[in-house]
Amino acid sequence: MMVENPQVVDEAQIIAAIVRGETHLFHDLIRPHERSVYVMVLSLLKNEAEAEDAAQEAFLKAFRNLSKFRAESKFSTWLISIALNEARSKLRQKKAMKTESLDAGPEEDGHVSPAILRDWREVPSEALERKEVRQMIQLAVADLPGIYREIFLLRDVEELSVNESAEALGISLASVKVRLHRARIMLQKTLAPQLKQVNPKRRWFPWL
Amino acid sequence: MVIDCKHVWDYISGYLDDSLAPETKESVQRHLEHCEICSAILDSTRNILILTADDRIFELPVGFSERLHARLAQEIDGSSREPDED
Secondary structure (H helix, E strand, O other): OOOOOHHHHHHHHHHHHHHHOOHHHHHHHHHHHHHHHHHHHHHHHOOHHHHHHHHHHHHHHHHHOHHHOOOOOOHHHHHHHHHHHHHHHHHHHOOOOOOOOOOOOOOOOOOOOOOOOOOOOOOOHHHHHOHHHHHHHHHHHHOOOHHHHHHHHHHHHOOOOHHHHHHHHOOOHHHHHHHHHHHHHHHHHHHHHHHHOOOOOOOOOOOO | OOOOHHHHHHOHHHHHOOOOOHHHHHHHHHHHHHOHHHHHHHHHHHHHHHHHOOOOOOOOOOOHHHHHHHHHHHHHHOOOOOOOOO
């Protein structure tokens, strides 16, 4: 990942302008981050309506607190940590209901093993045109224990760097690497055998 | 350094991120050259990461953006401008 990129510089200028009073620019500032904020809160809340509400609240909080944003962190990282806090406080609010503990799952010093395969036949992205394949993957990610799901989404779906992920989650770089490794192996263990069964004889382009 | 399969599995994530120390990376590579099991595990993991990162897996609900920006607009300039009404 690049350390410097023009987007970051532009972002700093837009933020400065918003803080000076050009508040309408906030709409443009957040457009590139809508999906990542939603995906992260959804991963905690597991309910689309609640996730949408939490995402809106997070963006509003970011707007109200923008003058407190410090340029040493990236805007996306700052925004995601606000969103995660928002989702966590929503989770605490409905504690009476059965909710999953974020710390559930194997300890970090435990061992995870992959699914053993002798060969792997590449599953092309075209397979994602099929709803059952998309659902298989969504379910596998949703079933990851919370601490592994959030690091996986930040790094491998939203493509934050190791440093940014550590900052957004308030954990060490070493924890990021260990959790990410475990998340990836857990996904391989669940998904590789399932994906291998995805109708291997069927053409990916049935119309050809 | 010669490493066995179980050790290679511990390095899969680091290998995919290319964040292993040079000598570790070389040991892993040498192991992969002759181990079809570890190669299949690595290939399947890489394949799964590519599929999960696809935009089609995690999508915003229809209308999410419109609803978000409408709510933000109320906050941002609700007091200084009449809301647009049809």
